[in-house]
Amino acid sequence: MSQDARAAVERIFRDEYGRLIASLVRRFGDIDLAEDAAGEALVTALEKWPADGVPPNPGAWLTTTAGNRAIDRIRREKLRDGKHQAAVMIADDTPHAPTGVIEDDRLRLIFTCCHPALAPEARIALTLRLLGGLTVAEIASAFLVQETTMAQRITRAKAKIKGANIPYRVPENEDLPSRVGAVLAVVLLIFNEGYLSSGDGDPIRAELTGEAIRLARIVHQLLPTDLEATGLLALLLLTEARRTARVRGGELVPLEEQDRGGWDRALIAEGHDLVRACLAANRPGRYQILAAVNAVHTDAPTAAATDWSQVVALYDQLARIDPSPIVALNRAVAVAELDGPEVALAIVERLPLDGYHAWHATRAELLRRLGRSADAREQYDAALAVCDNQAERAYLLRKRGQLAG
């Protein structure tokens, strides 16, 4: 088989994977069985499609083939160990579990993967595996852990879903807001790991930011009335729009120095539309506000033309929802542009963020602007000691090198 044909089949499979797994889990109630059956369907597709051509509806073909494989497998299990499971599965006349407010297999699977009874790192891994179709090796390398560690984490999470009888459904209305929060948090964590990667690898991992955006699109499409889901998608699009301008020659380029001609206008337009939809609804939440901040930045033709008072006002609004020092730090960066570095430094120095690299980097920058080179150098060193993104390190090293005296 030609490499092209193989790549084409694998691309279709990857696109259909989340939907395929979700429908198999719904039908058979078993994640492992669903994954095995999907794998067997892929093998069959790789044998048949290059010779016979891709079927008109590849998704339906994969679902049917995988479903048949799953039933074969249950029958074999039954013969081998005498379980009665197969008979029950094949002639299952009990109605499916109540599906909650929206009937979509993938939505149910996302809520199952991001269930609060699972550890946060397990939620991320499981979401990427089952909805994104990433291999265990890919997820392990994205999060810089051994493949065996990641495999154990995923196996344990699946065992907990099965053993604790964690339901495969969208939560009831009363639980929905808090559970959507967990799903959105997982998607953002996946994006952030791609956008500011830790370790020695690439500073930006486009495959992870792309995967996060794909998941955010699914959640937004499935929960169109959830404004925070809308806000998160907008936030990711407006951030992704600046991706290629953000690193030059292996060094991070801060917002004010970026080549705005290199920003992705299509993503910005889409993000702005979503932000406008949020503003019209006027029920602000964390992701909507962060998206609005990014809308202000991407609206400005030059860094100097940025509407900083609007940015400060948005962070004020966010601080009322989330009075965390990290929000206060981001607000202070905008305050520096509006009221000068001295005012901002006074705010920043009060924040209990010792050891947080962005805090040290922000202090360093403000001290540099105030001409306090020795203090700035100390803060650049503190930031470098805890910063593990290679492009950001390169940027901090250059800035430190430029200090006078």
Added chain:
Amino acid sequence: MTQYLMAVHGSDDDYAQITAEQMQEMFEATDRFNQQLRADGVWVFAGGLETVASASVVDGSGEAPVVTDGPYLETKEHIGGFWIIDVPDHDTALKYAAAGSKACQGKVEVRPFQAE
């Protein structure tokens, strides 16, 4: 349906700070919760335990059984009581655990029984 153990954890320090009046309220709230479990048809069994001072540990895995005074784990927090409920899924168990925790004012661990 799956059976779940809902075990109540608490420390003697915590309990020492509770007034007799509060204790009475907790007993009444727990009693109401127990009645709710029965009314919902999910009740299997429940019980409160005496303090850890009453615990003994028997190790019969060697040649002769060894009996030691005190709980198996020397920790600050111990199981004070438990429920066993039979519910459709984990989310339902978590809901009952939240109500049970509120009633008895202690943290509740939720664990499914192994499937047969």
